[in-house]
Amino acid sequence: MADLLDRIIYEDNHLIVINKESGELVQGDKTGDTPLLDSIKSLIKERDQKPGAVYLGAPHRLDRPVSGVVVFAKTSKALSRMSDIFRRKAIQKTYWAIVEKAPQKPEGRLIGWMKKNEKQNKSYVRDSEAEGYKEAVLNYKFMASSDRYHLIEVNLETGRHHQIRAQLAHMGCIIKGDLKYGASRSNPDASISLHSRLSRFEHPVKKEMLELAAPCPIDKLWAYFEGQF
Secondary structure (H helix, E strand, O other): OHHHHHOEEEEOOOEEEEEEOOOOOOOOOOOOOOOHHHHHHHHHHHHOOOOOOOOOEOOOOOOOOOEEEEEEEOOHHHHHHHHHHHHOOOEEEEEEEEEOOOOOOOEEEEEEEEEEEOOOOEEEEEOOOOOOOEEEEEEEEEEEEOOOOEEEEEEEOOOOOOHHHHHHHHOOOOEOOOHHHOOOOOOOOOOOOEEEEEEEEEOOOOOOEEEEEOOOOOOHHHHHHHOOO
């Protein structure tokens, strides 16, 4: 409970925003592992001594090996409105990715077309339109380098399955530890070095702007890059 309390980025009567660790599920899946959603419900029930069931909804997800900002709704009204915010793309989501190779251009806008292979749980990218493929757009900026790796900042315009992972790999900038998309080796904790760093959106009830940042994972390489800014 203490660990989860320490990872609360923001909380009020409507929302609770958590710094998700790599390896955590946002919602339950076929693995049967306890999802973050249930862990937060248990935390709220115990901390606030709630006698009945705790309501909590997840208007969006992060891939299991990805860390960073995840927004949960504590009321049905907040869930409905947050879901609409995500659907309308009225939210700025900034990611940090540690990659094996620096991009050829220091910044740019990637436009591709993507299709998910359900059996492989993997997405493929094309440079031109094709049947069954959906447009995928992101903006990237080179941030810093270490002796072996490079930090890229990514802002999404669309929200396709594995979009950042697939588009950066397609550009030749494979995310550290992401074996599914061609990384040379895994990370020791089975994570991939992709972090949802910041989310900026209008509060669904209070109508004030929120800018919520998640500290990077506890790791020497992440600490090096985070220390550059």
